[in-house]
Amino acid sequence: MSDIRRISTNRWWHKKNSWIFFGIFLFLVFVRISKGSIYKDFYYFISKPFWPGQFQKEVILNSIEQESLIKVDLLKKDNIRLREILSLQESYNNDNISAAVISRKTGSWWRQIILNKGSRDGVKIGSTVVGPGGLLGRVKNTSLFTSSVRLLTSPESKLGVWVDRIQVNGLLVGSGDDYPNLVIYSKDADIKVGDFVSSSPASTLLPPNIPIGIVKSVEEPLQAKKMAKVVLLAKPHVIDWVQILKVKFNE
Amino acid sequence: MNKFLKKRLSIIIFILIPIIFLWHPNWLGFLGIQPYWPLFWLLPWSMINGSINGIIFGLFLGLILDAVTLDSNFSQIPGLILCGVWFGRIKIHSDLLVGHFRYGLICAFGSFLCGTLHFLQILFNNFSNNNFLVFIPGVQNILAEVFLTGLFAPLICSQLLRLFKSFMGEKQDNKFL
Numbered sequence: 001m002s003d004i005r006r007i008s009t010n011r012w013w014h015k016k017n018s019w020i021f022f023g024i025f026l027f028l029v030f031v032r033i034s035k036g037s038i039y040k041d042f043y044y045f046i047s048k049p050f051w052p053g054q055f056q057k058e059v060i061l062n063s064i065e066q067e068s069l070i071k072v073d074l075l076k077k078d079n080i081r082l083r084e085i086l087s088l089q090e091s092y093n094n095d096n097i098s099a100a101v102i103s104r105k106t107g108s109w110w111r112q113i114i115l116n117k118g119s120r121d122g123v124k125i126g127s128t129v130v131g132p133g134g135l136l137g138r139v140k141n142t143s144l145f146t147s148s149v150r151l152l153t154s155p156e157s158k159l160g161v162w163v164d165r166i167q168v169n170g171l172l173v174g175s176g177d178d179y180p181n182l183v184i185y186s187k188d189a190d191i192k193v194g195d196f197v198s199s200s201p202a203s204t205l206l207p208p209n210i211p212i213g214i215v216k217s218v219e220e221p222l223q224a225k226k227m228a229k230v231v232l233l234a235k236p237h238v239i240d241w242v243q244i245l246k247v248k249f250n251e
Numbered sequence: 252m253n254k255f256l257k258k259r260l261s262i263i264i265f266i267l268i269p270i271i272f273l274w275h276p277n278w279l280g281f282l283g284i285q286p287y288w289p290l291f292w293l294l295p296w297s298m299i300n301g302s303i304n305g306i307i308f309g310l311f312l313g314l315i316l317d318a319v320t321l322d323s324n325f326s327q328i329p330g331l332i333l334c335g336v337w338f339g340r341i342k343i344h345s346d347l348l349v350g351h352f353r354y355g356l357i358c359a360f361g362s363f364l365c366g367t368l369h370f371l372q373i374l375f376n377n378f379s380n381n382n383f384l385v386f387i388p389g390v391q392n393i394l395a396e397v398f399l400t401g402l403f404a405p406l407i408c409s410q411l412l413r414l415f416k417s418f419m420g421e422k423q424d425n426k427f428l
Contacts, residue, residue, distance in 0.1 A: 107283025
């Protein structure tokens with residue numbers, strides 16, 4: 001009896017160490033089959049803080065950002081100085097008014113938005129209104145608490161604009177739909193689909209270089225002028241907040 | 252207070268028209284265009300009170316709506332006055348209860364009349380070579396407005412007519428003049 005008992009306690013599966021070795025073996029098999037993915041992933045996480053590229057990239061990006069900001073600031077100052085010398089309209093200044101759109105008529109015969117800032121807040125008739133994307137229109141009318149903005153799409157809107165690629169001035173005329181017409185008084189103007197349209201640097205009504213839109217289609221020349229449809233970058237039918245630029249008009 | 256409000260319900264709704272006009276709820280629109288709201292009030296008012304009242308309140312509506320919109324290209328007064336006269340004459344020529352769908356037809360035609368007058372005024376004021384630029388959007392505006400006005404009129408006009416008739420006696424009619 002005692003012999004039998006001794007044999008049974010000596011079986012390998014009754015030993016703890018055997019199971020530990022078996023477990024390690026299984027794990028190594030798994031590691032082999034998975035081609036070391038666990039190790040690689042583990043290494044990825046523990047080595048992450050010591051990567052040279054990551055930290056370096058952040059430092060470089062910060063430097064680039066700072067450099068760009070300083071450059072923009074210097075260019076702004078330069079621009080203001082040169083514009084003063086040339087007696088042109090002042091460009092952007094930081095004295096803007098944020099306003100919410102409280103009424104919106106972007107379809108039908110009337111193309112206007114009403115803002116929740118009026119003459120009480122210093123809004124003046126003729127001020128430029130910009131939204132995310134670029135120019136929306138100009139303030140046509142103010143009350144004590146509100147101001148009405150005539151959109152670029154209104155048939156009454158006519159603005160001087162600048163086509164940067166071909167360095168030509170044109171006239172942006174609202175046509176009552178969502179795409180105002182760009183009229184260029186030159187039959188040979190090489191205007192193409194995709195050309196960028198901004199406010200004219202020589203404009204006396206608007207601050208210069210405000211993005212307006214992109215040429216969508218070009219029509220055949222007619223009576224010494226060329227016409228194109230423009231897609232506006234700022235979409236008045238979805239914009240809820242706008243900026244009113246306080247513009248100092250030249251006397 | 253309640254009685255006071257009921258008696259002047261038509262005038263209260265009249266005051267609300269420019270607000271709805273400015274509100275311009277996009278979800279009610281079609282191609283970004285709204286129904287021509289003033290006609291929904293003018294039709295029942297003129298049918299109850301006649302052409303003279305129609306002219307006067309058409310003029311009032313036109314003045315208010317011209318004031319809240321920026322366009323100096325055109326005025327809404329001529330269209331609303333004409334509609335006021337016409338809607339008033341519907342009452343004179345027909346004692347029959349006008350069916351719901353006829354409201355739609357009448358308002359759609361009124362909207363067509365107003366839209367065409369707006370369009371003609373724009374064309375006349377901008378008489379130049381660029382006229383054809385506004386032609387297609389103009390026609391599109393008129394058609395969308397006619398469609399929407401005709402669609403909503405049976406719902407709104409019949410309810411307003413019922414309300415005005417029940418809350419406004421013949422004596423009140425002259426009071427507003």
